[in-house]
Amino acid sequence: xxxxTEAQKILVIDDEDAYREIITMTLKIIGYEVIxxxxxxxxxxxxxxxxxDLILCDINMxxxxxxxxxxxxxxxxxxxxxxxxxxxxxxSTADMRKGMQxxxxxxxxKPFTAEELVTAVATRLSKNKxxxxxxxxxxxxxxxxxxxxxxxxxxxxxxxxxGFSQILMDEPDLPLEEVKxxxxxxxxxxxxxxxxxxxxxxxxQLQLWMRDEKKMAELRNLDCCRLKEVIPMVxxxxxxxxxRTGAVKLNIIDAGVNISxxxxxxIIEEILDNALKFSPAGxxxxxxTEIKENTVQITILxxxxxxxxxxxxxxxxxxxxxxxxxEQQGAGLGLAITKMLIELHGGTFSINSIEDKGTSVVxxxxxxx
Numbered sequence: 001x002x003x004x005t006e007a008q009k010i011l012v013i014d015d016e017d018a019y020r021e022i023i024t025m026t027l028k029i030i031g032y033e034v035i036x037x038x039x040x041x042x043x044x045x046x047x048x049x050x051x052x053d054l055i056l057c058d059i060n061m062x063x064x065x066x067x068x069x070x071x072x073x074x075x076x077x078x079x080x081x082x083x084x085x086x087x088x089x090x091x092s093t094a095d096m097r098k099g100m101q102x103x104x105x106x107x108x109x110k111p112f113t114a115e116e117l118v119t120a121v122a123t124r125l126s127k128n129k130x131x132x133x134x135x136x137x138x139x140x141x142x143x144x145x146x147x148x149x150x151x152x153x154x155x156x157x158x159x160x161x162x163g164f165s166q167i168l169m170d171e172p173d174l175p176l177e178e179v180k181x182x183x184x185x186x187x188x189x190x191x192x193x194x195x196x197x198x199x200x201x202x203x204x205q206l207q208l209w210m211r212d213e214k215k216m217a218e219l220r221n222l223d224c225c226r227l228k229e230v231i232p233m234v235x236x237x238x239x240x241x242x243x244r245t246g247a248v249k250l251n252i253i254d255a256g257v258n259i260s261x262x263x264x265x266x267i268i269e270e271i272l273d274n275a276l277k278f279s280p281a282g283x284x285x286x287x288x289t290e291i292k293e294n295t296v297q298i299t300i301l302x303x304x305x306x307x308x309x310x311x312x313x314x315x316x317x318x319x320x321x322x323x324x325x326x327e328q329q330g331a332g333l334g335l336a337i338t339k340m341l342i343e344l345h346g347g348t349f350s351i352n353s354i355e356d357k358g359t360s361v362v363x364x365x366x367x368x369x
């Protein structure tokens with residue numbers, strides 16, 4: 001049996017005294033700190049008081065059953081990430097599926113051996129610790145990139161707004177055409193700031209939603225939209241913004257996807273924006289769609305500078321590549337937001353790229369039935 005590396009806290013909730021005592025004794029011998037509760041209501045209070053590293057919980061209990069307890073804890077962000085293992089004498093597939101859909105991490109079927117108990121606990125704690133390290137490393141990368149990229153990204157459009165506004169204030173007799181041109185520059189700088197702030201807010205929301213099973217299920221069943229109603233409009237707006245009118249070639253089928261028009265628009269906008277921004281003037285970007293079983297495959301292909309395998313593997317928030325060599329705008333959030341939105345709605349996302357040749361972005365979204 002593996003020894004825990006530190007005194008991690010395990011909350012054991014079971015109304016059967018014999019089982020609870022055996023579990024507690026076994027885990028204490030191994031070196032865990034154990035808190036006991038005799039029913040779901042007491043278990044809820046103990047979880048809030050002690051913030052355990054893992055919860056072992058019987059399903060059928062008085063006052064509050066295991067399913068209700070799990071659902072209650074998942075609603076609170078502070079406790080939603082605690083690994084949860086059900087203890088049950090019921091081995092039915094339906095019962096196990098229900099628990100897993102609610103967010104349970106594992107099941108132990110009574111009777112179980114001491115080795116099975118310790119292995120299940122150690123495995124879940126190890127996986128949770130690995131995930132925490134991953135999120136911490138991602139957060140460290142984000143903080144580092146914020147320090148390096150955001151000051152520039154905010155300062156550039158803000159300087160444009162302030163500088164051009166000052167010209168209008170100091171030179172009241174400017175010709176009308178120059179005033180219109182300056183007004184257009186101020187407006188575009190404002191749009192750039194607005195988009196950046198919107199992306200920052202959305203990125204934060206998505207990071208929370210990706211850890212919330214209930215929110216993910218809600219979003220996947222919330223809305224749908226039609227490809228032909230969204231893609232042409234977004235493509236036109238993105239081409240205008242990048243001064244690349246006519247550069248995007250569309251081949252769209254008439255199909256629906258299980259995602260709101262607002263979020264689907266965001267996905268298309270971000271991918272097309274990157275494709276236009278990083279491909280040479282005069283080149284084309286193609287967007288094609290086709291049905292693949294119960295999903296819609298969307299492919300966006302450009303003729304730009306491409307990305308290396310290492311760069312593709314590092315897609316995350318606030319990540320920009322070769323900033324010192326290529327002039328580019330934005331805080332590096334576009335592809336990270338795109339990837340999270342697609343996965344949040346039950347889809348998949350991949351990038352294939354050849355440096356100096358071009359990039360192909362392929363993603364799948366469940367289609368409406």
